[in-house]
Amino acid sequence: MTAAADLITATPRRERARHSLTTRVVIYGLLIFFAFVYLIPLVVMVMTSLKPLDEVTGGNMFALPHELTFAPWIDAWGKARIGVSETTGIAGYFWNSIKMVVPAVIISTLLGALNGYVLTKWRFPGHKLVFGMMLFACFIPFQSVIIPMAVILGWFGQFGNTLSDLTGFSFGFGNPTVNLVFVHTVYGLGFTTLFFRNYYEAFPTELVKAAQIDGASFFQIFRRILLPNSAPIIIVTVIYQFTNIWNDFLFGSTFAAGDSSPMTVALNNIVNTSTGIVEYNVNMAAAIIAAAPTLFVYIVGGRYFVRGLMAGAVKG
Amino acid sequence: MTVSGVAPIARTATRRPRALRGYLQGVLPKLVLAPSFILVLIFVYGFNLWTLFLSFTNSKAFATTNIVGFLNYKRLWDWTFETDPPSSWYTAIVNMGLFGGLYVVFCLFLGLTLAILLDQKIRGEGILRPIYLYPLALSFIVTGTAWKLFLDPRIGLEKAVHDWGWTSFHFDWVVNPSMMIYCVAIAGVWQTSGFVMAMFLAGLRGVDGEIIKAAQIDGASTFATYRRIIIPIMRPVFFSAIIILTHMAIKSYDLVLSVTGKNPGGAAELPSTFMYSYTFTRNQMAVGSTSAVIMLMTIAAIMVPCLYSELREKGR
Numbered sequence: 280m281t282a283a284a285d286l287i288t289a290t291p292r293r294e295r296a297r298h299s300l301t302t303r304v305v306i307y308g309l310l311i312f313f314a315f316v317y318l319i320p321l322v323v324m325v326m327t328s329l330k331p332l333d334e335v336t337g338g339n340m341f342a343l344p345h346e347l348t349f350a351p352w353i354d355a356w357g358k359a360r361i362g363v364s365e366t367t368g369i370a371g372y373f374w375n376s377i378k379m380v381v382p383a384v385i386i387s388t389l390l391g392a393l394n395g396y397v398l399t400k401w402r403f404p405g406h407k408l409v410f411g412m413m414l415f416a417c418f419i420p421f422q423s424v425i426i427p428m429a430v431i432l433g434w435f436g437q438f439g440n441t442l443s444d445l446t447g448f449s450f451g452f453g454n455p456t457v458n459l460v461f462v463h464t465v466y467g468l469g470f471t472t473l474f475f476r477n478y479y480e481a482f483p484t485e486l487v488k489a490a491q492i493d494g495a496s497f498f499q500i501f502r503r504i505l506l507p508n509s510a511p512i513i514i515v516t517v518i519y520q521f522t523n524i525w526n527d528f529l530f531g532s533t534f535a536a537g538d539s540s541p542m543t544v545a546l547n548n549i550v551n552t553s554t555g556i557v558e559y560n561v562n563m564a565a566a567i568i569a570a571a572p573t574l575f576v577y578i579v580g581g582r583y584f585v586r587g588l589m590a591g592a593v594k595g
Numbered sequence: 596m597t598v599s600g601v602a603p604i605a606r607t608a609t610r611r612p613r614a615l616r617g618y619l620q621g622v623l624p625k626l627v628l629a630p631s632f633i634l635v636l637i638f639v640y641g642f643n644l645w646t647l648f649l650s651f652t653n654s655k656a657f658a659t660t661n662i663v664g665f666l667n668y669k670r671l672w673d674w675t676f677e678t679d680p681p682s683s684w685y686t687a688i689v690n691m692g693l694f695g696g697l698y699v700v701f702c703l704f705l706g707l708t709l710a711i712l713l714d715q716k717i718r719g720e721g722i723l724r725p726i727y728l729y730p731l732a733l734s735f736i737v738t739g740t741a742w743k744l745f746l747d748p749r750i751g752l753e754k755a756v757h758d759w760g761w762t763s764f765h766f767d768w769v770v771n772p773s774m775m776i777y778c779v780a781i782a783g784v785w786q787t788s789g790f791v792m793a794m795f796l797a798g799l800r801g802v803d804g805e806i807i808k809a810a811q812i813d814g815a816s817t818f819a820t821y822r823r824i825i826i827p828i829m830r831p832v833f834f835s836a837i838i839i840l841t842h843m844a845i846k847s848y849d850l851v852l853s854v855t856g857k858n859p860g861g862a863a864e865l866p867s868t869f870m871y872s873y874t875f876t877r878n879q880m881a882v883g884s885t886s887a888v889i890m891l892m893t894i895a896a897i898m899v900p901c902l903y904s905e906l907r908e909k910g911r
Contacts, residue, residue: 298715303715306712306715306717309712310712310713310723311723314723314726317726317729317785320730320741320745321729323745324741336750339754340752340754340755341755390630390631393628394627396627397624397627401624403624412635412636412640413632413635415640416635418895418898419639419891420842420845420890420894421846422846422848422870422871422891423642423887423890423891424638424642424643425874426646426649426658426883427641427646427649428642465634465635468634468635469639472631496620497624526734527734528734528736528852529848529871546737546740547736547849547853547857550743550853550856551852551853551857563740563741563744566740566741569734569737570737573733573734574732577728577732581725581728584732585793588731589794589797
C-alpha cells in the first residue's frame with residue numbers, strides 16, 4: 280500500500296531507449312498543456328477574487344486585475360450574504376468546520392489506531408471477519424444510511440431536550456456540531472482502521488512480545504512502542520480524514536442547517552443565493568477560503584496526501 | 596491457555612486463569628475494539644437494513660412501518676420507462692449513464708495518458724505531478740463553483756474567446772439544461788483524473804524492468820511495449836481505478852449541485868439528487884430509500900465481481 284505510493288515518488292530505474300527530439304517536444308508539449316488545463320480554473324478563481332465586480336462582469340476572465348482589490352476577500356469573510364437574509368460572511372461557518380473537523384479527526388484516528396493494534400497484535404478468532412466487516416464501511420454510498428441517521432439524530436435531539444429540562448444542560452445531544460463529529464467519526468472508522476491495520480501488520484510482533492514478557496500492559500505497549508513508531512501513518516490518516524471531513528457536503532447539508540452548517544454548505548449557499556446581484560468576486564474569494572485548509576495540507580504534506588489516497592484506494 | 600481459546604500473536608499471559616489482572620488483559624483488546632465494531636454494526640449494517648426496510652413501507656415525511664411490499668420498486672421500475680415527459684427517475688438514470696460513463700472513461704484515459712507521459716524520464720516531474728493532483732484536495736463544492744464561473748457564457752470562457760476575436764464561438768452548456776450534465780462530467784474529470792494518474796504511475800513504476808528490456812531486445816516499439824505488455828500487466832490497477840471511479844460517480848451529489856447551481860428544474864438529476872429530493876423535500880421517504888437501496892446494489896454489483904477477480908488473481 281504505502282510501498283505502491285512510494286513508487287510514484289521513486290525515480291524510475293528502468294532503462295529505456297531515449298526518445299528522439301520530436302517525440303520529446305510532443306511529450307513536453309502535452310504535459311505542459313495539461314498542466315495549464317489543471318491550473319487555469321484555480322488561477323481564474325484567484326484573479327476573479329482580486330478584481331472589482333465591474334471588471335469581472337465587463338472584462339476578460341483571463342486578464343490580470345487592472346485594479347487590484349482585496350475587498351471581495353474582506354466581504355467574503357465578514358459580510359457576504361448567506362442564504363436569504365443573513366449577511367454574516369463565512370467566518371462563523373469556517374469556525375463551524377474547524378469545530379467539527381478537529382474532534383472528528385482526533386477521535387477517528389485514535390480509534391483507528393487502537394483497532395489496528397488489536398487486529399494485528401492481539402488477534403482473536405474471527406479477527407479477519409471483524410476487519411472485513413469494518414471495511415464495508417468504506418464502500419457504502421452514504422445515501423443508504425442517511426435516512427436512519429436523520430431519524431436517530433432526531434431522537435438524540437429529543438433526548439437532549441429532555442436532559443436540558445431535567446438538568447439544564449443537554450450534554451451535546453442535539454447539538455449539530457456534535458452530531459456531525461459523531462457521524463464523521465463513525466463513517467471514518469472503516470478507513471482509519473484499514474490504514475492502521477495495514478501499517479501495524481508490518482510492525483515486528485517480536486517487539487510487542489518482548490515488552491509483554493517484561494510485564495508491559497496492553498496500553499503501555501500501545502503508548503510506548505506502537506505509537507512512537509506510527510508517525511507516518513498518523514500523518515497519512517490525519518490528512519486523509521481532515522480532507523474528507525472538511526470537504527464533506529452531504530452530511531453537513533443534511534444534519535446541520537442554518538447557522539451551524541459547515542463551510543462547504545455555506546459556500547454553496549453564498550454562490551447559489553437568489554437575492555441581489557451575483558458577486559462573482561466575493562464568491563470566488565469565499566471558495567478559495569473554503570479550499571485553503573485542504574490546499575495548505577496538500578502543499579505541506581503532499582507526499583502523505585498521495586499515500587493516504589493510494590491506501591484508501593487499494594481497499595480490497 | 597488464553598481466555599480467547601486460541602493463542603493470539605501476542606500471548607495474553609494468564610498463568611492463573613482466575614487472576615483478575617490476567618482476565619482483564621485477555622478481554623481488554625476485545626473491549627477496546629468492541630465500541631468501534633458495534634458502531635459499525637449499527638450505523639453501517641443496521642442502517643442499511645433499516646433503509647431496505649423503509650423501501651418496503653409507505654413512509655412519507657416520517658418513517659412508518661406499514662409494509663406495502665414491492666410497490667416502491669414497481670413505481671421506480673415504471674418511471675424508468677416513462678420517457679414522455681421524462682420522469683425524474685428516468686432523467687436520473689440517463690444522466691447517471693452519461694455522467695458516469697464519461698467520467699470513468701475520461702478519467703482512465705487522461706490518467707493513463709498523463710502517467711505514461713510522465714514515465715518517459717522527463718525533467719520537472721516533481722513540478723508537474725503535484726499540478727495534476729492538486730484538484731483532489733478541493734471539495735466538489737469548490738470545484739463546482741470554479742467550473743461554474745469558468746464555463747459561464749456571460750463572464751467565462753465564451754466571453755473571453757469573444758474578446759479575443761472569435762465572436763461566433765458558442766459554449767453555453769453550463770446554463771443549458773440539456774447540456775449541464777456534460778459540464779458536471781468536465782468538472783469531475785478535472786477533479787479526479789490526477790488521482791487516476793497517480794494510481795497508474797505507481798502501477799507503471801511497479802512493472803518489472805526486465806520484462807520491458809526483453810521486449811526492447813526483441814525489437815518492440817515503445818508503443819507496442821505499452822499496448823501489448825505494460826498495460827495488460829496493469830490490469831489490477833484498471834480494476835481498482837474503475838471501482839473507485841464508479842463508486843465516486845454513483846455517490847456524487849455535491850458536484851452536480853454546485854456546477855449546475857442547485858440542479859434547476861431537475862435537468863441534471865442523478866440518483867443521488869433524486870434520493871435526496873424525494874426523501875427530504877418531496878416527503879416521499881419510501882421512494883427515496885428505494886432509490887438509495889438501488890444505488891447501494893449498483894455499487895455492490897460493480898464492486899463484488901471486481902474484488903472477486905482481484906482476489907482470485909492474488910490467490911494464484
